[in-house]
Amino acid sequence: MGVHRIWHHGLVPVEGKRPLDALRSRLITRQRQHDDYTVTDLGSSDDGGSRRCDLKFAWPGQEDRYSVQVLLSLCYRAGEDRVAWLLAAACTRPWRSCHEAPARRIGLEELGASGSDEIPIEGPVLSMRGWSREECDRVADLLAEALVAPWRTSAVLVLTEPPTEPVEGWPGLVNVFDVDDRFRRTLNSHLPLGCAVPLGARLFVPPCDELPDFVDPASPLAHQALEGAITRFIQTRSRTPLPEEWAEVPSVRAWYAADPFAAPDEEPDAGLTEKLDRVERELAEARGVITILRKKAKAGAEERDRAAHEVKALRCRLEELSAIDVACLQEQLARLQQAVDDYARAFDEMEAERDELRRANGLLAGKLTRYHDAGAEVADAECPPADFPSFADLIGAATATLKHLAITAEPAPTAILDHHPKAAAWRRKAWDALRTLDAYAGARRSLLDAGQDPGPELSDVLAFARTGQPGSLISANIIALAESDTVTTNERLRQARTFRVDPRTNPAGRDYFGAHIALERFKSPAPRLHFLDDTDGTGTVYVGYLGAHLPTSKTN
Template structure:
């Protein structure tokens, strides 16, 4: 959650501390002392660590923002509490920039203990978010951020449209319609309220009453919502663009009523992704990484850091004191290096967020320009790639390929952010055909952590396969796909050779059950049984889940590559 508040910095921090203390008290934990009453941490610059119960730790720190004097200030609270099979972490940051704007960010995470039990990916919205939003008078650009959906009347439609189009808006705006002849109050209470339960702090939500629905849909001809459907309006809405309407997903009434709980999860997916991927506002991006005391300086109990180790050198001025001083110096150096690495990772993450944002903007601009072409070009959605594929299908029918087999990506809109998007864009690859079950691929979206990049890596692999196929049908590939990856022609997309595997082991091939898993669908023109063994695969992820993409290279026959499976690692000697 990232919002602004008009309250002064000190007042916002005080309110946050009060709500945090109240919640801890309800949970049966010790109440932390006021930050002003707590002794300063030792050594200076480290966060103050408080132990408030069994496995309950609170870290508090404050100071100037990075950027030199006058850049602003921040206060931060990080709370760790036990959770099922791990630890739940809550980080609250209040940062005020040099211009006086105060930002509040709340991050909730669940960390697994590594016991082998999978932790749920979706962390519930913290109660702290629900209690803080009204107290802070939280805002997102021109919009007030509420904890529950607000009903819009006809007189408020213009203000809502201005809000949707405001360039300062960061949060998605969810707009729900009401079915004809159904009371607004009942629909809000029974459907929209539960549907938006996971949105506080992540999106603003509104409900159009019957009078507002007509005016809203007339004004937003290409972005309308009606019939009980719910639409998520992402930032930077362009009401005059028909193509822009495709950016803003619609959740149909039928899907909502079929399974309200699942629909609520689907509705929250895009706001959660946007909250994690968007670049931070300048004040929050300038907050330094948290510095916690090293293990030797952390208190075993109590509310203040135990300085016993620090004072040992004074108590033993001889050799023991020199040893202790050396140990402390080594600890300080190690802590400094660790902090520098953490800061570098945080800065790199922020650079990636900015790159993704620019990439998406370029995608939208390019898509608008592309969709504005005449009908003939509109049918050639892959542009130069489709033409290259056609010329290559019949050797000699087109111009010879130069050193750049495919200088353009499969689509100028950039890489997909999820497997849902990836599967919807498979048609952009003119020489690849997906023959498998989409469910195994879509299930990866539930497992993929933000920024894990499985979908983007799979897209890289598909792009490289497409370029290889374009060359292979012309007899210019110079070998199989593995060799293509090892000696990728200039101008083509590189895919790591170590992630391209030619086939399965002899053990897998000779194991009846394991081999059957890899007998995947193909057209009848490839095999009369409509099944073929796809041992060749791409490694698109690691760890326990180890996602894989299995394919069959039939460029020498039908002139295509068939992708039969995208999903979790199929069974072998290392899986169970």
Template sequence: MGVHRIWHHGLVPTEGKRPLDALRSRLISRQRQHDDYSVTDLGSSDDGGSRRCDLEFAYGDGEGRYSVQVFLSLCYRAGEDRVTWLLAAACTRPWRSCHVAPAHRIGLEELGASGHDEIPIETPVLAMRGWSREECDHLADLLGEALVAPWRTSAVLVLAEPPTVPVSGWPGLVNVFDVDDRFRRTLNRNLPLGCAVPAGARLYPPPCDQLPDFVETASPVSGEALEGAITQLIQARGRTPLPEEWAEVASVRAWYAADPFVAPDRGPDAELTGKLGRAERELAEARRVITILRKKAKAHAEERDRHACEVKALRGRLEDVSATDVVCLRKQLAQLQEEVDDYARAFEETEAERDELRRVNGLLAGRLARHHDADDEVAAAGRPPEEFPSFAELIAAATASLKHLAITADPAPAAILDHHPKAAAWRRKAWDALRTLDAYAGARTSSLGAGQDPGPELSDVLAFARTGQPGSLISANIIALAESDTVTTNERLRQARTFRVAPRTNPAGRDYFGAHIALERFKAPAPRLHFLDDTDRTGTVYVGYLGAHLPTSKTN
């Protein structure tokens, strides 16, 4: 891949107090708008009374056939009204007239730039037809002077006849003038012999390129021939040295001498070198850690395999033991279950015997207290039987015979208990509990009615039963004078234990029954008898509930 160079230079009118900054800003802003090429600000420098800034552009043809690098150097000298510029470009393929001119691609003509001959580069073809004589004379004089000037560095193509193919020149390097015959004759009067414009077309290369003029006299003028001549001119520019005033600029000279498509050699980056060193050290440390972890993993794997073998051996032994002992264990379990059932039956029988003994003890204590009382036998004969076929009959008998009790309990919950296998035992215990409450209420009411202090043994039902007072037929262990704090402080559970009372006890007609007697302490449905001791005010003990255990925080 070769490097094919061109250059051209010219002038740009100044803008504001900082013309270089303004021009640089406009060029960079244009790149952001078009985004089909890149621009790099290479910085600026001060040299005595002048200030320079350099920009570098890069673009391609869009199809990857060639690439272009452009170097633009701007120079402003204090006090002048124009900025001088030099554009140097390099292409990976030979330049052709069909290529987009670098000055046009980067937008240099949009800044109002002109060539070194002060001909604007923004107009591809300057039409000079139908002008007045004065205009023709004036412009022909200026153009004639420029064509013979030795300092001219851009080519001029004068068309006296339209070509077969439109020719637009090359901004910054080839300017095109389309003239009529009157202007052509006027221009020829200002040109030396041998330089006249023929009836066809003439291309005037700049003296610095040392090329002969291209003259086309055929009619019509061949556009292809003109394009070929322009291509030859563009390619010849690469062999032309830089202008003397720009060749001494270090940045221009260095860029033009180097290959812009080769990345410059760069020394080692200290920061990157440091990062690389740290990365290598971290990698070495990571490898060391990985080695240690691999050793540990290997040791763990060996230990795991050893444990697996031990587990396998233990499972084998367990299977062997299970095969021989399961039948034996099942037999032992069945025997133990039978023993548990026997103990349960024995416990129930013991409880029944205990309750019977307490009942007999209470009766004996009552009879002893009423010794020599002739009415005792009559009263005993009038008592209801102690076996009831249902809880309804039990409640009816208690209501009729136990005068110190006010039974407000709903019979429905108690009736459900009749279907349980232990219903008969519960009815006996309930009857004993009711008689105990009645005996307690009678004893306490009598003491209070006589103006006597009931004493600690009559302070409550629990003390009455614990001290074995006459008429106490139940164990103190099944009496609870209050519920737990969990039940008492829970409004829902408290409402479940609120039952009817007489208005003289509570004007609201309902009260909280926290005290209760357990007819069955542990096994469901664990029947309970809830009562309210109101002997101090009315001489009555209320029975508000008889049935299965009421809900608690654990059961509901």
């Protein structure tokens, strides 16, 4: 008797204070209601940081011609809002698309579970025909991101033509999307050229299975061809190694390597086995409690020693301060605070004057390169910078007039700045910064298109501003071409600075924006404008973010 395996995994929303117990109870209760399969509770374990439990299901298939065994492993890590699951199934016959999906048989879809691509598995076919443009754009963006993601482990079948017979897919392993031609074109605009959906059908196979995508442009679509493509994918999954995060789990590894249909050598005593299992579970739980108590005791001892040290230091400091004239110190503090306020006001005034002079210099330099008479240009330089009633109006004007910029910044973070007392000054500085980026991109692109070397003055935006090139309206001191190593190497902080770009710049449709311009250097919220220089590729400078300072290792 052969063993044919499959696996797939995903996430389940957390329920209550003990999510694993709640999920296990719902699955066992469902089995009692349906009674067309059996379920065995294999127990749980707790290592102090995460809790696991395993359930085993079994049933005969299609008039008892074959048998199915399923292991469902659940893992919950403290503090997370979802439970991770892995479903590993074995069958005595090769898996086919006509077999009932194990996730549907055991009721996993009824728990609100989703696959590894976070697409819900409760619906066999999702129809997207007749959707509005806004719905198409939103869903196509999310679906395209999942299709090109290297971590995707479930297949996606996109149908643009009706097949001769309905195709339901496999819940949890093969998701089916029935789309109209408008949605197909919208989805293709978010995908690389090699991943485009044709008129007909395309089965997007996960990268881990190393199987080419199935593409069928026929009309009408042949039901047998689609079912055959799904069957080939399911049978290929049996040769695909388990995901890295599950491969080293002892219970999963042992079950996946063994023959679940092999009969035991001898039948153990049922009562003794139950008692032994209960003792082992209680022992595992007791060990977990002991581990937690030891960690708490160690942390309590360290906290007590730290508090004792702080008390001793505070007592020494109190004895030192008791000999100081408090009234005299308060008077000195008041004078120093007044001096700080005076210096702060003077700094703001000098910074504003510096920005005005920088702007005038950039305007004059740009105009004098094209005209001999500088009278009108001097008048333009003396005029105040453009003022906008809101950042939304500023971004709208920039999008309409600055042709070398691609502004993909979300409006929500920008709108928050409108309520700050310094919003008007920030809008003027942001406008000058956007015009500087546009002038840089235009100057550099014109030389590249002419086959000329831009030279060191146009090597980047910082050199453009530092050398006072025509159109440079901001100081080089507020430009940074990269973030610190701490931010760049931290995945969470790096993701906070990753924004949308054209697929020609990055096929994934997103890229890291480390370069930024400081609209306010020190005082919170210290707004920043993050940009990405792609003048060597698309000839564009992307503006991916305009808003309060993004998180750093010091702010969280």
